[in-house]
Amino acid sequence: MTESVLVQGSATTGDGGRDVYARWQTLQLVAPVFEVINRAAPRAGFDHTRYDLAQLALRAIDFVVVNQASLDGSVSPARALDHLSLLARRMTPDDGDRPWTKVAGLVLNTLLNDGRPHEATWCELANDDARWSDSRTWRYRLLRLVDGDDGPAVTATDEAIVLYLQALNTDLADRAMALKLLVEIQMQAGEFEKALSTARQATRTAQGLSASLRDKLDDTARDVRSVDWRGEMPAWLTSVLAQLGEQIERDRQLKELAERAGENSDAAPACRRIIAEVRTGEEVWLRLERRLQQAVPVFLAAQEAQRFGPGGLALAIDLIADVLRPALGACTGVFDDAVGRLLAGGAPPHVRPQWDLDGLCKVVLRAPVVREVAAPVIDDPGELLDVESESIPDDVAAAAIVRSAAQAPTRLSAMLADARTSGVGDVRRLCDVVWAAALWTYVSGAEGDEAPRRADLAAAVTGLVAVDDGTVLAEQRYRGADVVVGTPLAFELADVAAEAAEGSRAGSV
Amino acid sequence: MNLTDAGGAAQLLRYALDPGERPRPDSDYRRLLERFRLDTGFAELTRHIAEGLGLYLGAVTPLGLLVSGDVDGPFAVTLDNSGLPLRSGASRLQDRRCFGLVLVAVAAYAYPTGADLVATTNPTVRPEALLRFINTHVDTLVEACDGADDELDAQVGEAARMWRDLPAVLPAERGGLKRDCQRSYVNRTLEYLADQGRARRDAALADERGEAYALNDRFRSGLSEVCETVAFGVLAADGDHGPHPRSGY
Numbered sequence: 001m002t003e004s005v006l007v008q009g010s011a012t013t014g015d016g017g018r019d020v021y022a023r024w025q026t027l028q029l030v031a032p033v034f035e036v037i038n039r040a041a042p043r044a045g046f047d048h049t050r051y052d053l054a055q056l057a058l059r060a061i062d063f064v065v066v067n068q069a070s071l072d073g074s075v076s077p078a079r080a081l082d083h084l085s086l087l088a089r090r091m092t093p094d095d096g097d098r099p100w101t102k103v104a105g106l107v108l109n110t111l112l113n114d115g116r117p118h119e120a121t122w123c124e125l126a127n128d129d130a131r132w133s134d135s136r137t138w139r140y141r142l143l144r145l146v147d148g149d150d151g152p153a154v155t156a157t158d159e160a161i162v163l164y165l166q167a168l169n170t171d172l173a174d175r176a177m178a179l180k181l182l183v184e185i186q187m188q189a190g191e192f193e194k195a196l197s198t199a200r201q202a203t204r205t206a207q208g209l210s211a212s213l214r215d216k217l218d219d220t221a222r223d224v225r226s227v228d229w230r231g232e233m234p235a236w237l238t239s240v241l242a243q244l245g246e247q248i249e250r251d252r253q254l255k256e257l258a259e260r261a262g263e264n265s266d267a268a269p270a271c272r273r274i275i276a277e278v279r280t281g282e283e284v285w286l287r288l289e290r291r292l293q294q295a296v297p298v299f300l301a302a303q304e305a306q307r308f309g310p311g312g313l314a315l316a317i318d319l320i321a322d323v324l325r326p327a328l329g330a331c332t333g334v335f336d337d338a339v340g341r342l343l344a345g346g347a348p349p350h351v352r353p354q355w356d357l358d359g360l361c362k363v364v365l366r367a368p369v370v371r372e373v374a375a376p377v378i379d380d381p382g383e384l385l386d387v388e389s390e391s392i393p394d395d396v397a398a399a400a401i402v403r404s405a406a407q408a409p410t411r412l413s414a415m416l417a418d419a420r421t422s423g424v425g426d427v428r429r430l431c432d433v434v435w436a437a438a439l440w441t442y443v444s445g446a447e448g449d450e451a452p453r454r455a456d457l458a459a460a461v462t463g464l465v466a467v468d469d470g471t472v473l474a475e476q477r478y479r480g481a482d483v484v485v486g487t488p489l490a491f492e493l494a495d496v497a498a499e500a501a502e503g504s505r506a507g508s509v
Numbered sequence: 510m511n512l513t514d515a516g517g518a519a520q521l522l523r524y525a526l527d528p529g530e531r532p533r534p535d536s537d538y539r540r541l542l543e544r545f546r547l548d549t550g551f552a553e554l555t556r557h558i559a560e561g562l563g564l565y566l567g568a569v570t571p572l573g574l575l576v577s578g579d580v581d582g583p584f585a586v587t588l589d590n591s592g593l594p595l596r597s598g599a600s601r602l603q604d605r606r607c608f609g610l611v612l613v614a615v616a617a618y619a620y621p622t623g624a625d626l627v628a629t630t631n632p633t634v635r636p637e638a639l640l641r642f643i644n645t646h647v648d649t650l651v652e653a654c655d656g657a658d659d660e661l662d663a664q665v666g667e668a669a670r671m672w673r674d675l676p677a678v679l680p681a682e683r684g685g686l687k688r689d690c691q692r693s694y695v696n697r698t699l700e701y702l703a704d705q706g707r708a709r710r711d712a713a714l715a716d717e718r719g720e721a722y723a724l725n726d727r728f729r730s731g732l733s734e735v736c737e738t739v740a741f742g743v744l745a746a747d748g749d750h751g752p753h754p755r756s757g758y
Contacts, residue, residue, distance in 0.1 A: 045717060114638075151709075317737065323739055332667050335609065335666050340587055344586055346616065350578060350587070
């Protein structure tokens with residue numbers, strides 16, 4: 001099934017040689033685990049001897065494979081990191097430095113290997129008469145970082161799945177069927193605990209197969225050139241499709257067998273667990289079947305691209321030897337051309353903004369084509385006159401309320417009462433004018449304030465003074481002293497009259 | 510096909526032109542993308558509209574429909590309008606050469622062979638490792654010239670010479686790096702790719718070796734579309750200058 005793991009014989013001759021090569025490949029799969037333990041961990045800045053990194057690596061692969069075979073289909077790097085951190089913490093909870101995230105990152109990064117394949121060199125054995133031998137590099141990945149529906153995702157390769165299953169060079173579908181047969185035999189022999197263990201292995205195999213297929217379909221959906229749909233995949237799919245029905249039927253038979261065996265009270269608990277295990281495996285197969293049905297458009301797209309489309313030369317290009325090295329030595333024109341072409345593919349299309357800063361400045365600061373001349377301002381003869389800034393209505397100003405104070409001293413409260421009964425249109429405004437005029441007469445003497453602008457009002461208040469005798473104004477709208485407004489002469493006469501009256505009262509007494 | 514279909518096709522192109530847009534489940538983009546994959550008529554209509562606009566439609570990836578601008582069209586992307594932080598004035602030439610060199614190096618570092626461009630694995634690029642990779646290749650090229658100035662000029666491109674003259678790092682007074690150093694160009698190029706939706710800074714993969722940027726399918730797929738022409742261009746020019754008198758270069 002797995003091209004890199006399971007295709008045999010290309011590197012060696014003879015069955016013995018092929019078998020060794022296959023087992024050598026399986027042996028190499030654990031090399032990254034020991035890379036963590038022997039090379040990366042001692043330099044990682046934590047006490048690596050306290051952590052079982054090999055176990056963490058295996059559990060990382062387990063976690064990714066199980067997620068890959070589940071409904072979710074993939075797991076994000078952050079989630080994988082969290083899972084491994086938790087495991088590292090449980091492994092050494094008393095580590096005071098708390099380097100669990102660092103431990104998890106080390107394991108995950110080593111397995112991902114920055115997206116580069118792990119490499120192992122296989123040395124061919126030379127023939128007796130040959131003077132040199134050949135060697136070949138085998139490249140494989142365990143975990144891969146890919147673009148998933150919900151962002152970056154970590155997926156397991158077939159090599160990782162083989163590691164997960166602890167399987168050697170075995171076809172996964174055949175292995176699943178063989179395990180189910182074994183379950184049946186063990187149940188018929190009454191070895192229910194062993195049957196349960198075998199059923200669990202069968203479920204794990206089903207999960208591995210599902211993950212492997214899902215990975216291939218996802219890869220094809222992502223890039224139709226990534227999986228060989230001309231040779232390997234159609235044959236593999238045909239085989240899996242043929243087996244799916246058999247697997248589901250076999251699961252049904254196993255459940256019936258377990259139910260019958262479960263009637264025996266001694267075997268009932270084990271049988272219940274076997275039924276649950278078989279059901280789990282059955283769900284995996286059913287999901288796989290649905291996924292295969294959904295993959296028809298992917299298959300067609302791949303067919304179109306790979307079988308009918310022109311084959312690209314990209315596969316034959318070595319970017320270091322064919323692009324980077326010549327570019328480093330290229331003249332300026334060739335270099336610029338190469339970078340331009342690279343940008344055309346590697347960068348998104350340039351979308352011009354509606355307005356950029358340069359364009360905006362050009363428009364705003366450009367010299368006007370037609371000089372704008374402001375409309376001439378023509379003087380209106382009527383506007384030449386001064387406008388009364390107080391804008392006091394004529395009828396308000398004409399009211400002779402304040403003027404009455406020139407004849408006899410009058411209290412402000414009396415003037416306000418007269419204003420309210422004067423009958424002008426805006427009584428409130430008249431009261432304000434009276435109140436303001438009384439205050440003005442009170443403060444104007446020493447300050448020399450300007451007179452009101454209206455000539456009639458200025459004439460009315462000229463010569464008036466106000467005296468505060470301590471009486472408080474009893475008004476809602478106005479507060480302060482209830483001043484007496486009058487001419488200075490009137491006040492003098494009033495004082496003389498008051499003194500005379502005082503003198504006559506004293507004489508009579 | 511009717512006017513509604515044309516509107517849908519144009520909307521799909523609008524989504525594809527936005528690097529930040531992704532076909533999330535139950536989104537309009539996902540619906541249109543599925544239709545593009547399954548409905549030949551709709552796909553043809555979209556292609557016609559794209560051609561008219563000067564856009565080239567690439568692969569459908571989980572990150573969306575890949576589009577690139579025709580060289581002669583309004584969407585053509587060049588070093589000057591790409592969004593790379595090029596300075597004006599005397600430093601502009603150096604920026605153009607060095608950013609260009611780092612871009613070529615990112616491609617070669619992340620996808621050394623054509624097979625890597627087809628594999629759907631997203632490679633991780635760490636600034637420090639990329640810088641080491643570039644310097645190794647530039648130094649190898651320079652060492653092959655045996656120190657002869659005339660041969661250095663003839664065999665080493667201007668970009669590589671400019672790169673070699675730069676310090677590896679140049680700390681700024683207030684922290685960080687000044688712009689005129691190799692590490693700054695590497696950092697800014699990777700940040701640019703992340704800004705353009707071609708890479709992602711992945712905190713989960715960062716470790717003592719530094720930050721990690723995971724390149725995505727958009728970059729890989731776009732690169733695989735053009736790598737043939739890029740390789741042909743530089744190799745043809747290389748051939749015109751005759752074989753290099755050294756192995757490997």
